[in-house]
Amino acid sequence: MNKDNQDPKAPSNDNPVKEASGSKQPDNLKTLEDKIKDFQKTTDGKKGRNADDSESNNISDGMRAGAELIVPILVAGFIGYHIDTWLGTKPLFLIIFLLLGMGSGFFNVYKITQGIDNRGKSDKD
Amino acid sequence: MSDPLHQFEIQPMLFSLDIGGVDLSFTNSALWMFIAAILSTVTLTAGMRRKALVPGRLQALSEMLYEFVANMIRENIGSKGRGYFPLIFTTFVIVLLGNLLGMLPYSFTYTSHIIVTMALALFIFALVIVIGIVKNGTKFFSLFAPPGVPFVLLLLVIPLEIISFLARPITLAVRLFANMMAGHLILKVFAGFSVAMIGIEGIGIFGYVAGAFPMLVNSILIAFEILIALLHAYVFAVLSCIYLKDTVDLHH
Known part of the structure; x- marks a missing residue:
């Protein structure tokens, strides 16, 4: 539940930076962050069996x-x-x-x- | 017709050895365990020798096997279960090879003997208890009381959990042994049908025609048997993971 609350904040912080600089880097970082989060979910076994039966x-x-x-x-x-x-x-x-x-x-x-x-x-x- | 149970007979190879009333002969069962151990060691060592970026066949095989077991542990125990990798990997490979080598003609399926599967299962069971108690102390026994169950129901659930805990090594051992033995028995019985039909007197060539049908069934059964061999090695390893999970995190 805590993670879900943090999630909307993270993109809103990233977006102004992205618009200001216009570079691709924050976007990549964001997807990387998502990937890391996804990976951590699987490594913690949180995904469980319901996700990929x-x-x-x-x-x-x-x-x-x-x-x-x-x-x-x-x-x-x-x-x-x-x-x-x-x-x-x-x-x-x-x-x-x-x-x-x-x-x-x-x-x-x-x-x-x-x-x-x-x-x-x-x-x- | 030959005896379908003959294939499960344990016979000493070359000579029989008897030390202090204990039969220590090198048997056909021991021979095939030995072959499995050597085969797995040689295959994995040879596969990992080159360490090429683009893997060859052996290396791909070894890497797939490694990843398969690593994923199994990650999904079932979690990241804390990494320390169990060598144990699970060894168990998986030795059961898998036992099942698969048993599909070769003239071979011996050592996993079709309950003494072998029971030894493996009891080892896992004892390991869970020892590691669980060493790591968690008496808290380990809260395993029998699932969280969030009302007190009145606990009186019922705790005995049930204890019985299913005690049944664990037996389910683990019996499942593997029964499936391997039943499968090989059925193969032999159907092969026996073929031989019996050819042997019927007075029907001549028709015996060979009729004898082809059990053979057809048998060829389908062999494919099924290979599936069972792979599946039960997987089930054995997954259940070992699930049981070992109790040692790394109890449910609270």
């Missing part, structure tokens, strides 16, 4: 989703089963952890579809 990203997201859905259920089931055999509370923790695993799996897929997995985190800051 390339096809390879989409395919890789699709490939990720399947495993992200299934594996947490298996992991949670495994944890629940072992807590049960350890404490002797046979089906209790297995059921609790399976439900948590399903929730976790769906949450992962939701995060991928909404772009709020770690890739997009810096967008929200």
Whole structure:
């Protein structure tokens, strides 16, 4: 937001100089400044995935989703089963952890579809 | 018809070595890892030897590979992730070569074994935990509590986040291993169909005609398999980046 406020000022400062001198240099400097700003945006990762959702990203997201859905259920089931055999509370923790695993799996897929997995985190800051 | 699982068998090359009950033989898996390591080192070194302004083929290849990984890190970790370049680059190249060398006839796909992919994934996982805790201290565990979530929901979200965090190395390993193994299995099964159709008695030349169809499917599958090989090396590297991102900036 701060950057947006500064942006209109910068050209208005440059324009009188440009009109007065008539040389091309301020114009070039301005485009250079814009380029630097654009570059800094990309290097900070601020651009994120929404700006350039390339096809390879989409395919890789699709490939990720399947495993992200299934594996947490298996992991949670495994944890629940072992807590049960350890404490002797046979089906209790297995059921609790399976439900948590399903929730976790769906949450992962939701995060991928909404772009709020770690890739997009810096967008929200 | 030959056994489609035979291609995944690990066999000692030349001789078998047994030290203190541990099998330390140089296996076909180790051989192809060795080939991948040598091939990548030689290609990149040879590509960078000339440093011409107008790059030749090898140099262009090396530079494209470098830029691809550098961009991946910049997009997914940000400028602070530059220190991870050697790690991500090495991981990407070794997985990529493992997948692609596996497409050669008579070769062995070492990424089709879960022990290999799990070792890579657990290494990344352990690295995230160690670097995360060293750099951020106990603050690292705020990873499990996303910002801006109401307190009541946190009670639900924190267990979910912990489970999906624990599942990370397994998703990473299983995805790569399952895709490589399934792909090679399907190729072999379709090749087996061809052989079986030729072998049917009493239909003569018609067996060869029918046998051509699975072969046609197989040639399409091989192209698809090469796509999968490239894609999963990319996915593995991107996810390593995403996980390592947690070590450089936590979400606050």
